[in-house]
Amino acid sequence: MFSRSSKHLSFATTFVLVCFPFWNQFFSLEGVPLSFHTVLKRNKKETMLTEAQLKFTESVQAALQNGLDNKAFHYDHDYELDSVPAAIKALRPVAEVLHIDNNFRLKEIHPGVGDLSLLRWLNVSYNKLEEIPVEVARLARLDRLYISNNELAFLPLELWALKNLEELRLDSNKLRALPTYVLFLPKLRELLIENNPLLTPTEVDGAETALLFPPQRVGDCASCSIRFAYNSICFLTFHDVCGHKSLPIVHYVCSERCKEQLQERLNHYDVQLKRTEEEYNSPLRARD
Numbered sequence: 523m524f525s526r527s528s529k530h531l532s533f534a535t536t537f538v539l540v541c542f543p544f545w546n547q548f549f550s551l552e553g554v555p556l557s558f559h560t561v562l563k564r565n566k567k568e569t570m571l572t573e574a575q576l577k578f579t580e581s582v583q584a585a586l587q588n589g590l591d592n593k594a595f596h597y598d599h600d601y602e603l604d605s606v607p608a609a610i611k612a613l614r615p616v617a618e619v620l621h622i623d624n625n626f627r628l629k630e631i632h633p634g635v636g637d638l639s640l641l642r643w644l645n646v647s648y649n650k651l652e653e654i655p656v657e658v659a660r661l662a663r664l665d666r667l668y669i670s671n672n673e674l675a676f677l678p679l680e681l682w683a684l685k686n687l688e689e690l691r692l693d694s695n696k697l698r699a700l701p702t703y704v705l706f707l708p709k710l711r712e713l714l715i716e717n718n719p720l721l722t723p724t725e726v727d728g729a730e731t732a733l734l735f736p737p738q739r740v741g742d743c744a745s746c747s748i749r750f751a752y753n754s755i756c757f758l759t760f761h762d763v764c765g766h767k768s769l770p771i772v773h774y775v776c777s778e779r780c781k782e783q784l785q786e787r788l789n790h791y792d793v794q795l796k797r798t799e800e801e802y803n804s805p806l807r808a809r810d
């Protein structure tokens with residue numbers, strides 16, 4: 523008798539032990555399996571989609587069947603979607619404008635967004651994004667990038683490659699500094715940066731930059747653009763950009779030589795900017 527109940531106990535214990543790790547996969551909050559986000563993030567496999575991701579996928583399919591208005595795909599006000607699935611890649615041949623905004627739980631955009639080579643305007647404002655996929659740097663035609671009202675603390679170092687970028691909206695995030703390239707994007711004319719906890723010269727004075735910004739292990743050097751795969755050298759300077767005064771700019775470079783070259787380039791940037799302002803404000807121009 524004892525051994526029989528012990529056997530049952532053993533079976534029950536085994537059942538609980540085996541099933542418990544997967545227990546939360548069987549429960550859902552408002553129909554969304556809770557653990558799927560974690561599984562997707564860990565494995566980057568798209569075999570299991572949440573209901574919200576299926577809805578997104580269906581929306582992409584419908585857009586492809588019906589055709590896009592003005593080559594634009596819109597997806598907004600879905601309060602369940604937390605991660606944009608790989609289906610986004612299917613928009614590659616048609617989408618020039620992508621608005622995935624106002625999805626208040628959205629934390630991740632699939633790296634496949636970098637495949638949308640025709641994209642000119644990417645708007646992912648009013649989500650909960652903590653990072654932007656580095657693959658966005660492949661969108662060579664992009665002229666507008668809107669990331670306002672998210673949870674972004676850092677921008678990918680690779681976005682220096684967006685040479686056609688004209689508008690960059692970063693307002694209402696968690697940014698403390700901007701990467702070097704905002705100074706050197708050749709077509710950038712509008713930068714929105716309000717409502718970020720940007721560092722001030724007083725806060726930085728005497729502080730170790732490496733403590734404010736831990737060195738990056740991987741990234742593109744701000745001077746030579748070559749990808750570094752070891753600890754970089756990090757430093758911070760302040761510059762005027764697109765009408766904003768004294769913005770904190772954080773630089774990651776691969777070597778002391780690159781640091782020197784970048785410092786020269788930064789000095790040149792300040793001198794050029796001052797010269798342009800003086801020319802703009804000159805009395806000769808005022809008479810014109």
Ligand SMILES: [Zn+2]
Pocket residue numbers: 743744745746747748775776777780
């Ligand atoms: Zn370098």
